[in-house]
Amino acid sequence: MTSAGNVIRVTLRRPEFTLDASLALAPRGITALFGASGSGKTTLLRCVAGLERPHDALVRIHDEVWQDDAAQVFKPAWQRPIGYVFQEASLFEHLDVRGNLGYASKRVPAGGSTRVGIDEAVELLGIGALLNRRASELSGGERQRVAIARALASQPTLLLLDEPLAALDHARRQEILPWLERLRDELAMPMLYVTHSADEVARLADTLVVLDHGKVVAAGPTATTLTNTSVPITLGDDAAALLAGTVQERDAQWHLVRVGFDGGELWLPDAGVEPGRRARVRVLARDVSIAMHAAQSSSIQNAIACTVDSIAPAAHASQVMVRLRCGDSTVLLARITARAADALALAPGMAVCAQVKSAGLVL
Template sequence: MSTLRLAFDRAGFRLDVDLALPDRGITVLFGPSGCGKTTLLRCVAGLERARGRVEVTDECWQDDAAGTFLPAWRRRVGYVFQEASLFPHLTVAGNLAYARKRAGHGAGAIAHEQVVELLGIAHLLDRDPAGLSGGERQRVAIARALATHPKLLLLDEPLAAIDPARRREVLPWLENLRDALGLPMLYVTHSADEMARLADTLVLMEAGRAVASGPLTEVLARLDLPVARDEEAGALLEGTVAEQDERWHLARVDFGGGSLWLSNDGLPTGRRVRVRVLARDVSMALERPAPGTASIQNVLRCTVAGVAPGSHPSQVVVRLDCGGHALLARVTARAADQLALAPGREAWAQVKSVGLVR
């Protein structure tokens, strides 16, 4: 595990976090602008002098109690900013070579070739940065950060400055890095789509504090957090494409709590996918609708695990347990009362829409 125990003050703002994070995968720092996400990254990198302790895997970069503080240049951090900031007088290959030379940690040819392949930039190596698209520049910037052979990769809203089409272009490459490298990453975003697609671990930030931290699916389904009352509140499920209905262009995704049909955009059978079910797209019933009597195709047997107030007095948010997997449903408080929805109550969740995350 990595430890981030940091306090930092500036005019009108205080950062105070105490986190234990896994040494693999992507940890997403999620929250509104001004909540301290970027400040936390800068403190971890040593660019801001915070108080506390920073330990990444087996290296201690800061421990005020022991009088330890490594300056930024001695911390094995790769940092990717919103703007790629590549050296305009160097080719892509030149930018990567410069990073490897400056690193001094022995990032060899095999690591270089792996990064080039994982980010799909081999055909760009002889190009100048001015001739690259926004998405290409950010992929090169990520490759340059990895060329320093870091122990930790920090990404500060790396897709915020590019248009949605280029953003969709870059996301699969980030997934490649997550799945292929054992390198831990801290990823800052206020985009729910990026969070849902990339995060393994989620840290919810609010007013300089980490109000929740843990596996993505668990944090999103917690009723005690504001995220459960957000308009985009919902649950994530991981499953496998089990069947394709070519006539109706649908694919069936099986997970531990049942099956869900969703639009098929060429998903191969057997592929692992992550799907998102928004609370507003889930309704409740005490009896399973008879086949052919309702338009909703996805119906899951479940047990009510909890009920909490919604964002308006007329609403409640219901947490459902579907075979050990959590769903959220947003229903009116009157409907919840009429159905006597309470922990332990067996019911049926009717899922109107399912979104493929990856």
């Protein structure tokens, strides 16, 4: 999952907290930095970019040292081959899209990498039809796609994205998410993605790093970290499990698809995904109930045989979070009342049935 060549260790003391984070980046894919506002996500990103000077740090990307305080090495931001995408696109308004991309390409040093050329960036982000339009003529979603393409045109070895969808409405976010998925799947480049959206984490992240008051409290594969009941992300209203499955069949009559995964299957609303395609399925803990046996007659038609793995307190004292293991590698979360857990005498190792009232493909 990680690469010895991509190491980030940062210590930065601030009046409100001390950022003390250590992580290793995979050689490609999206690593999401998740946490509440003020947890240190953007500060960490700025330290990696060289925009903040930590008190003690080691930043090594693709075996190139950008900062090593022990060896008195510090490369300023302009010497670091990064692409940085902010919440606001910040395009040059007096230039058209082609001009914005061309300006970024001037940052590439002579004889530098040809990792992603302008033409490839245009194709990856689907902005070919926008090249002759002024920045002021673009929608919010179009502007952000151009901003990402501009970051790629600078030929970075690392792409940093600081809540790139935060300034967009729901419709524009849905418009740009497939393009971000494409970057994740097709670029041989690590990406650090700051967000406080659990939806974006579930859909985009390969690896999840959870920050709390400047500390890394959990890190690992997204599906594993999301079901770690000892970290804050599993306790709130967005607590959910992420399942890796394959679309098995479509039921045209009822507009449903069947997604199979290790340990079971789920019938979900048909989102136009063809059978055979791999898919992610997000199951919210609040949409899972527990029964001792599968119901014979019920409106809940998704029932999965599971084993209770653990029981932990939830955010409210009236509730508990039950971690359920289905098959060898699949984990579900169920948030139920403490009274219900007591009435069922739930305990680790007990065989139960998880009833999934709702779930969604996040592709």
